[in-house]
Amino acid sequence: MFASSAAAETEAVTRAAHAIQQPVTTGRQLAVSSIRGGAGKSTVAALLALTYAHYRSDPVLAVEADPALGTLPHRLGATEVRWSSTDLAQIVDPSMLITDLTGYLLPFTGGGWLLPGSQGSIGTRLDIDTYRVVMTALRRYFATTVVDCETLPAEVARTALVTTQARVLVSPATVEGVLATRSVLQWMSGVHRGLLPTCVVVLNHASPDGGIDVRKAAESLGADGAAVLPLPYDRHLAGGGAVRTDLLGERTREAAARIAAEVMQRAVSRVPGKRHPASGGRLTP
Incomplete structure (x- = not known):
């Protein structure tokens, strides 16, 4: 029984x-938002960025599009902020190589x-024109971009909903x-x-x-085509510091991989809502 369960998990x-x-x-480009502050969107955005960077060999970018309230740089372990989206929007040029761009970015x-969305200034806002310039310019350099958006229905979050290829709520x-x-959906x-x-x-x-x-919640929220996946409680994530994948529980790492797989599948599928065996249904506990 245990061997069968382990084999199923490995598969x-x-x-x-x-x-x-x-x-x-x-x-x-994958937008991550929430219904209110404190829901864990920056944590989920960081987990997705770390998971894609681990599994994919092509360039992965994480963008903080909630400079006023987001904690994405902190969750990804940034100790300094040299440049922001506003700075990059002023200098980005189609002739630039990715090696030119990475000088304005922080590695994780x-x-x-x-x-980052700001240089640590309290109350900083990201204007919609800057967001559009940056996201349009960066798309050709990065195969996967995870965007930590403002809470809905803020302007940047609304724009991200209709301009990205997949959405995480x-x-x-x-x-x-x-x-x-359910109301937001x-x-x-x-x-x-x-x-x-x-x-x-x-x-x-x-x-x-x-x-x-959780199953009843998934049936309600997934009734109109959205996938619903749980992220279990994790003591390391609850601590609120930089996310270290080696300190995550096994169930959390597995859940992060399933979520990342589902989001990517929905971002690349030509048929909206097409299922993929990565998750096996609307809910994968």
Whole structure:
């Protein structure tokens, strides 16, 4: 029984790795947002960036598009901020090589790159024109870009919803979080009917006692085509510091791989909402 379970887990992780590593013909940009601050979107964005950087051999970029409240640089272990999106928008040029660009970025573990949204100024906002210039310019250099957006329905987050190839909506794994997330999904379906089939809802467990029926939550939130995947409670993530994958629990690493695989599959699929064996359904506990 245990051998069979271990073999099944190994097979699932292998399928997830294949989905994460699948080739992309043009850069795939993945927006991560939430219904409110504190839901864990920067944590999920960092996990995705670290997972893609680990599994993929092509360039991976993490962009902080929530400079006022986001903690992506902190979660990716940045100790200094040299340049921001605003700075890069003023100098980026089509003739630049990727080696020219990386001088304005910060490296993070696994070989990925980070573009902060500010230089640590309190209350900094990222204007929509700067966001568009930077994201349009960087797409041809990076196969995978993870964007830590503002909470919905802020302007940059709304723009990211319709200009990226896949969307991640982080929800607290609570009754209130699920109800609010359901309302946001209904709002998203009104913005564009094609958004939900390219959306992945992450049920983030911020405490050891979730208190919700995850399967029922998945049935409700995934009814219109979104995938719903849980992120289990992890003591290391709950600590709030830089994310170190070697300190994550095994269940957390497996969940991160499944989420990354599902997001990538939905970003590259020509058929919105097409299923992939990496997750095996709307919910993978």
